[in-house]
Amino acid sequence: MARSKEINTCLVCTNVDCASRGSKDLLESFKDQLGTAGSLIDVKPYLCFGACQDGPNIVLYPEGTWYMGVQQSDVDEIVAHMLGGEPVTRLTERVDPGLRDLILEILESGMIDL
């Protein structure tokens, strides 16, 4: 399925494993940087993407890029992608395509209050 190229939401998993690897700080960093850049992209916590062993996990919606194992040192590049730059492919290699499709379908089905 052809996906929209638009990114209006950055979902950051803040469940136990991802949080233990610093995802809550990542969430704040994304908010700060996007805010400084004047972007309207919404940065939100997410309940779990089902890939805890590879966290912290971040999904850009509705465009659909899933970043795994995100570190503070990756934030600049990911923000650049969100603002129209190229995807950071080294952080997408381990993503399970079936799981990614399921998560995106759930989001498209109207899961709100994330």
Place this chain on the structure above:
Amino acid sequence: MERIVLTKNIADGPQTFDEYVAEGGYQALDRALAGSPQDVLNAVTESHLRGRGGAGFPTGQKWGFTASEEATPKYVVANGGEDEPGSQKDRVVMENAPHRLIEGVLLASYAIGASEAILYVNSQYSVAHQRLEEAIARAVDAGYLGKLGMSLRIHPAPQEYVAGEDTASLEVIEGRKPLPRVKPPFPVSKGLFGSPTIVNNVETFAYIPAIVAKGPEWFRSQGSEDNPGTMLFTLPANVRNPGVVELPIGTSLRELIEVHGGGLASGKGIKAVLPGGPSSGFLRGDDLDVAMDRQTLMERGSALGCGVLRIIEEGECIVEVADDIAQFFAREQCGQCPACTMETNTLAKITSQIRAGAGSPALLDQIPKLGAFAKGKGQCSLISMPIPPLTTAIRLFADDFTYHLEHHGCWAAAQS
């Protein structure tokens, strides 16, 4: 019908050691000791007894695996964690028939060659702890543990849902948190402290003395061919006579609720029943003639489980009941398996959203997809537990879900 476990009425108090012996208690063990462990194993296998903890695995087959292991020592664990919401039957076995339970555990230990048995007892069950301590002391005094060359002790079980899972119970007894292990290896070959171990529900052990004393054919004369014997059912608080009853497997749900439970105390109609705990599928209130047997219930997308009933009355909304179940599993999952964490949390988010009246039919369609994705991806069976109640709720009570989606709220709340 003939009761096997609750030979003394619950209302008449716990069965004493002398009462148990007077009705033939410990004769099975005496006879077994005069024969061979294989005789006990054969009797249990031929009885076709299935475990009463919920999974319904053939008990004799499980014991046979451990008996054939060469490694020693071997262990027996009697699982009385009983964290299934509403279930009281294990507490009743431990409080009211402690000597029968212990004789069953000793027979199991003899059959598989165990040198130690552990009663894993819900930490909140103080009366059960006390009665089992006394019953163990009587068995020691009577010389049974000495004859078997084994020890028997109690270990408290934390009150968490997942602590009742068989490998989680082994973790607790070894001094760790109740986290299910990766399987295989299964406990029958590598269980407690890495040794061959059988873990059975306490109710399962309570059938063993009668099976050994009266024979497997006698046991098979009640219940169904696939699942013989009687079973302890827990009737919920909203019937006139709540509590634990022992009835042949295959008894109709109607007889269970109307004859033994006395019907709903409110006098209202029955809208739905969860016949085997929160992981069993819903049955409709007009389907009460169903036989309470694993095969029949499985064909309806439900389950016999450990026989704890929940009855939903006319006027209650299934969306709310289903959401409560989804929240329960999301809360009780242990966090070890990513697929389970994602699945249970996402299901709970979907049901809470629909309960709040904010969602689309497409969101409901995600529930079976989540179930299909999660299947087989967990270390224990919790990952598959929320799916039957949620899918049957949507299928059998579509109107309740449609109302929530179309009217952005609950019809039951609007009526009250």
